[in-house]
Amino acid sequence: MYEVPWGLPVIAYFFLAGLGAGAVSVSGSVLLRKGGFGSSRFAIARCGALIGPLPVMLGTFLIVFELGQPFRALNLFHLINLSPMSIGSWFLNIFIILSVLYAMTFMLPSAAPGDRLAPIRRGLAWVCVPLGIGVAIYTAVMLGAMPARPLWNSPILAALFVLSALSSGVASIILAGVFFRRKSSDPAIRNDYENSTYLLITSDAVLLGGELMVVFLFLLFGQLTIGDVRYAMDTILPGGQLALPFWGLVVVVGLLIPFFIEIFQMAPKLLHGRKFRSHVPLEIISPVAILIGGFALRYTLVIAGQISAPAAL
Amino acid sequence: MTKEDKHETTRRNFVQKIIAGAGVSTVAAATYGLSSKATTPDASERRAKQYAMLIDTRKCIGCHTCSVACKAEFDVPLGVTRSWVEYTEKGTYPNVSRNFLPRLCNHCRHPQCVDVCPTGATYKREQDGIVVVDSGQCIGCKYCIQACPYDARFLNPVTGVADKCDFCIHRVSKGLVPSCVNSCIGGARIFGDISDPTSEISRLVETNPVTVLRPGKGTEPQVYYIGADHSDEHENKRGWYDVRVTTHRKEKGRR
Ligand code: SF4
């Protein structure tokens, strides 16, 4: 058995940072998007902006204390070099500061689309979207940079992590919507709510579809190749040590189940032009499944990468 | 470090500035990759000191004296190792063999541990090619431990920073050989400057069939072996002969 230098705190950080960065990026892009869906867009943007910074900060706290020398963490900022961890730390640092500022522009109860802070909010959104994607991607680039870890040594990991981060971000916004929206009998508000849920669910289905394709390609290329990568892939292919969490939690629970639930929810409007009906139990099940899958994805890949090694000495 | 490497270094610094200025990391990384390939050094430029080790496994008796000497030299904490000796047992009675493979940091010419270190704590010394960890800078992020294809590194449980063989800098800078070389019972370990054609190590590398570990990883190890058995437990999958590797480390699996 091999030692696993990066354990649960790092895995939890990858998941939390992805989720938070995803939520902020989704919020920013929804805010900046032109046309359609009216004021419901602002509600989504607000939700994502308020959710985002917390998990990122919590995750950052976890990895700092996972360091062998936590009190030296600031040494990371004495210089910048080509190490993905160095570049990523700068991204993370700037992202935390700006995403907190971005969240603050939504905090006043009077915050509304055209208020005094609107230009600042839009400006911050323009910066936070790419930064959030950077934070979500760098974790995978960091893993992918090493020939010593054949399972990770692939650019496709970056695509996988960023799609999963965005999808976890959307899931957390849907979930927050279910719990924190004020119930109202006013048809205009209800309509708004249904609109925003529809917008979120359709975007999420696209993200999940993309993620399924990337997972498929990742496995396909692992299966087609020979040598180090093929040996490493054995840990997650059927029969491998991590096959069960990978296929069960990542593929079935995290991708297939929510994907089909979302397709089922949006099909009536998409295909037959019927009115979209929000359905609360489904809006709890599919985001929770996505979040479980997002964590399981980090868990299985981070562990599998470390318990496999290059084949030939 | 050779002139070629120095060029690379300046180029790298330049690229780092670009990143700091514009944050266009991907473009910069691509440029760096392209431009470093464009350099073709000629033989005269290659002369820069690179300490290296040659281990003649035919003379090794698997006694672990090197590992014990290394432990004593550096007070290496329990459970972690800068130097270790693996046993590779192969075959089915009566056709069997047991070979010894002493291991340590390879002081690679292209050390990936250096590439990934975010703080600059790990670097390759220009004056002698030794790869070192600055224990005053290292934050213990363990990235280098992941990146080394030889598992040569560990997190020192006492200091909380990355640690590994440093070719006994404190000895070799005073003209002595490393502790493991000094203590080797079989005289299996030869240490010296491989860039100096008159050195014993150069002569032996030139006149013997030598191998390095995992050459495919592109690290260009500077620990050479004569007669090393590269058999690995992966080969058991074929079902033709048995291979058993004993690492004599806390981690039973070899990588
Ligand atoms: S053997 Fe590992 S630790 Fe030593 S220089 Fe090479 S990559 Fe770095």
Ligand code: SF4
């Ligand atoms: S553990 Fe220390 S030497 Fe290794 S990469 Fe991190 S900061 Fe650098």
Ligand code: SF4
């Ligand atoms: S050169 Fe020194 S530090 Fe390295 S293995 Fe030998 S005794 Fe240990």
